[in-house]
Amino acid sequence: MKVVLQDLTKKFPNRNKKDRTEVTAVNNFSFEIPDGKLIGLLGPSGCGKSTTLNLICGLQKPTSGKIFFGEDDVTDLPPENRGVGLVFQNYALYPHLTVKQNITFPLENLRGKEKMTKKEMADKALEIARLVQIDTLMDRKPSELSGGQQQRVAIARALVKMPRVLLLDEPLSNLDARLRLQTREEIKRIQRETKITTVFVTHDQDEAMSISDMIVVMKDGILQQIGKPQDVYDDPVNLFVAKFLGTPPISVFHGSVKNGQLYIGDTAVLDVPGVGDREVFAGIRPEGFVLDENGSLSCVLNGVEVMGRDISIISTHKQSLNTTIRSIISAENKVNTASENVRFSLKPSKVYIFDKATEERIRFPL
């Protein structure tokens, strides 16, 4: 089922009652989620991604705009008639019910033609439990499960009615690091097997990049960029997106463009043909630095971290916005740790320049 959001806006009244201005959580949002894909809604805390999820789910009504599931306009439908499954951040499993009762709970609400017998419900619950691999835990209470198992139960409960759209609110934030890696693979697998259009919310770019078919980057309620994770990473539209994606983060420098050349400080570091003279921010991905004795960018060497496969050089530069610059280079390079400075040349495809005023990307031919 494809999901289309059309000019979606959600405003909340201000908490401070004297202040009549409204808070806009989601601002004029339009995008289309293709059928059967896994979409990551990504952004910092408070950017409106959970609100967007609640709007799709129907727990909140949009101030304006429309939502379509396939061809159906569901904007005014209550959540139960939309055919959505929602997994809450804290799972919201009913603590007094067993795993089995939790999973069958949505089925027991079915009335009329859809009404199921006890046997059908039990079979259905078992089928879903097998899919998320908790079929051996059916008689336990949620408090007797680990975080990862609770997560699976929550997913099973959301899936048992075979929703048209599955929504996950920060699905991994309550898990420890190791479990998080495992569970995100699991979510990907379940999504692939069920082929249900899935939207999940996260503030962790690693998580979003690793499992999504597409990511939607948001900031302050405004959609910044939408696309395949690698495309968004390689081709950010503005400084915010560039800074938000990637670990270690992109290094940003104060710079300027003069005569078709990018200057950081007083040194020209890169040819940027066709860009007019102006003040810019220059962002360089960690893998965009090449260790080069004759390189144009000279930084003060702080330290070297060896990580086996590659090494990361930590340095500082007067023009840098980051406190330290982290660059990742292949471990085959030898770094003279005794020297005070380290010199880099730059890979043009990993250098992005942004207008200083608008922070929008300025493209240049490679």
Place this chain on the structure above:
Amino acid sequence: MENNNRKGWLYLLPAMLFLGVFMVYPLVDVLIYSFEEGYNFASQTYTGVGLYNYSYVLHDPYFLQAVQNTFILVIITVPLSTGIALLISVGLSSIKPLRHLYQTVYFLPYVTNTLAVGLVFMILFKKTAYMDGLVNLILNFFGSASIDFIDGPYWAKMFVLCFYTIWVVMPFKILILTSALASVKEDYYSAARVDGTPKWRIFTKITLPMISPMLFYLIITGFIGAFKAYSDAVALFGTNLNAAEMNTIVGYVYDMLYGDSGGFPSYASAAAIILFAIVLTITCINLLVSKKHVHY
């Protein structure tokens, strides 16, 4: 190890000392009194040891009246007050405007003095040769004859006593239940809504189990409190409760100790032990029932 043990006991000493002196010792003492026949306060002597005190109390019509009154009071007021309190709390938590005002209003009886309120109730329900109380005026309006609720028939007096008891115990229950309802996380309701759960099913399958520990606490303390009722009856019917047929078990104990016919600590002790046995039995039954229905 030995040293640690001694330290542990030392820490426990203050609590043990106070509990021992003020709880265990009096309890044991009452039990002993209840078996000492013809005990006399002044001379501190008794004539024999046996079950005569129990036999006397259990054959005393005043005591049987008190037991009957207490049981009626318990059976009527505990379920009614808890049920109405639950209804009001659910109502309170589902409205937004004026919620604080209503919460304050419902809590007022809790901070008002029992005897003062008793007086107000007496005036409300009274009927004298010269005038009728407000309740009787209303009854008259609907074409019914006046009823003397304070000095009249047994059922009328029992009605006032139950009404009054429910009115007095409800604020505390509402307070506890509204906070219990507020502590149920919004997410559970959202989850239920997404699954299309009907309102009634949300209430019985989610809300009730979630607040069941608090509800159970209220029922147990409600039972115990109602069994120990005394001051409410005094507030409405004065101190001569036997004459008004409105005595309670605790009232009987008090009368035996200090009332007009006072000076019978042995009978009082026997009655107190019987009350203790009743409360213990009911509480045990409550605990057994709760195992199935309360979810912690």
